[in-house]
Amino acid sequence: MRFTKAFIPTLKESPADAEVVSHRLMIRAGMIRKLASGIYDLLPLGLKAIRRVETIVREEMDRADAQEVLLPVVLPAGLWKESGRWELYGKELLRLKDRGDREFCLGPTHEEAITDMVRREVRSYRDLPLNLYQIQIKFRDEMRPRFGLMRAREFIMKDAYSFHATDECAEREYENMRQTYTRIFHRCGLEFTCVEAETGTIGGSFSHEFMVLADTGESSIVVCQACGYSANTERAEIAPPRTPPAPAEKGEPPGEVHTPGKKGVDEVAAFLGVSPEQLIKTLIFTTEQGPVAACVRGTEEVNPEKLKRAAGVETVELADDRTIEEATGGAAGFSGPVGLLKVPVIADYSVMDMKDAVTGANKRDYHLVGVTPGVDFNPTYMDIRVAKGGDPCPRCSTAMILKRGIEVGHIFKLGVKYSESMGALFIDESGRERPIIMGCYGIGIGRTVAASIEQNHDEAGIIWPAPLAPYHVHLLPVNMNDEKTRKKADSLYETLRMEGYSVLYDDRDIGAGIKFKDADLLGMPLRLTVSGRTLKEDSVEIRKRRSGSQELVHLDEVVAFLERFLRGVEERPSMNP
Ligand code: ATP
Ligand code: MG
Secondary structure (H helix, E strand, C coil), X not given: CEHHHCCCCCCCCCCCCCCCHHHHHHHHCCCEEEEECCEEEECHHHHHHHHHHHHHHHHHHHHCCCEECCCCCEEEHHHHHHHCHHHHCHXXXXXXXXXXXXXXEECCCCHXXXXXXXXXXXXXXXXXXXXXXEEEEEECCCCCCECHHHECCEEEEEEEEEEECCHHHHHHHHHHHHHHHHHHHHHCCCCEEEEEECXXXXXXXXXXXXXXXXXXXXXXXXXXXXXXXXXXXXXXXXXXXXXXXXXXXXXXXXXXXXXXXXXXXXXXXXXXXXXXXXXXXXXXXXXXXXXXXXXXXXCCCECHHHHHHHHCCCCEXXXXXXXXXXXHCCCCCCCCCCCCCCCCEEEEHHHCCCCXXXXXXXXXXXXEEEECXXXXXXXXXXXXXXXXXXXXCCCCCCECEEEEEEEEEEEEEEEXXXXXXXXXXXXXXXXXXXXXXXXXXXXXXXXXXXXXXXXXXXXXXXXXXXXXXXXXXXXXXXXXXXXXHHHHHHHHHHHHHHCCCCXXXXXXXXXXXXXXXXXXXXXXCEEEEECHHHXXXXXXXXXXXXXXXXXXXXXHHHHHHHHHHHHHHCCCCCCCC
């Protein structure tokens, strides 16, 4: 592409609302422009990078025997009512009506739509298994769209759905997709890790997320460097204490202290002159089976998903003041486990070995001091807190490390959640009718491009890994007014294009300084500089964007150089006119 014909509106300044480097660089490099909050135009360079990821995704999904389809973006409400998600999905689902007042939504994900398509066609186990995928625009009315394409409202997703007659088959496909995702993100040149994850509103029995490691990531994960266990902190288990603490001795009973208006952990700790570690935080949750009390150390957070599993319930929500008063007999903000008889008390393992702790007294403006778990109250001990760095690994008890990540992919074993509610049935080998077993697998295409920039940039701009680079080569004649330079650059441009390389040819008649700055900003893996000086030796100067190393290469050797360089970083550059 000749720069003089290209639509690459680069900017010197970063936009004020761009908080992360990938967002800033994508705007400055003229890849994207904001149309409305979380809604972006993709300009030619941005679209090229997106297409690079899509091509890799398509090649690998096809290789894994998945088949591409394309379902509608506008989905009838009826399907979502069948699955129950019309009510559950909340405000992220953008709902609309047609001229006949019929309800629709913009698809945020396509479990319902694909289950509907498959239930109409699949009859018997002979029609299974199937894995169908699409690369398509999704809409989610995110509460806080930000970071450009990373958390947009309208975004491109690859979503795949698999259908099986048996659990074993579904689990084999899950593993197939896990390996496929690993290949995809490797080919994208990303540093990533696959972690155990929660299933959220998509649901199902288990799931893994693919996380690109980056300090700006919105997800936190814990990793055990000894055994390789890694999980989203929303999900991560924490090992119980290896040896249970010795039974506590019965000492003085707890004493009541007056703590007027002191509610929060830090406030109470400061008021009593103890460390927040010494407090047992007691939260009352409502569940479909009635209230439950959850106790963690003052410095820890309750993980609602773990609490659900520990209490054996489907829903947990923080209780309102009235429920707290009914359950504890005391005011909200002063709850504690001692003498709490009406509700089950679940305490985190980390509470087990506390002594002389401080808790609420279930009485307005009072706390208890000198509380000993196991003596003054007897909870059920479970793992119910949010994991953090330093917590013991559930597999080997080594202290885990906290990292931040960007979730680029998510795979789920769905089971029969959608097929059961929507009646997607098949006849099994013994002639029985059963719900189809499903899995689903998503990749954020735009988010993957943004994540790549988060990992690959410097102060001057983007550093594209060759497989995602919009162009492989940035051809830069220093002075277009010099006839010899222009002619050689023109002919090199033609040669490289004939050889199948994608070339951005900066044929602008402007100062070399601006051209070099733009080349660094746009970040193509190789910059080929042509000037009077290089031509004296019938050469061009080839500079590698990542290492900054440069060398003179004879004009006859340029193609061989590119071939070697690109073969080193990927098998063969895919053709790109
Ligand atoms: P998150 O927790 O980041 O909101 P999610 O769990 O809601 O993501 P999934 O439903 O698993 O996301 O969607 C599959 C993939 O789609 C994600 O792994 C992510 O790469 C991408 N994705 C999800 N939401 C967005 C968004 N708002 N903008 C861009 N990509 C997104
Ligand atoms: Mg997710």
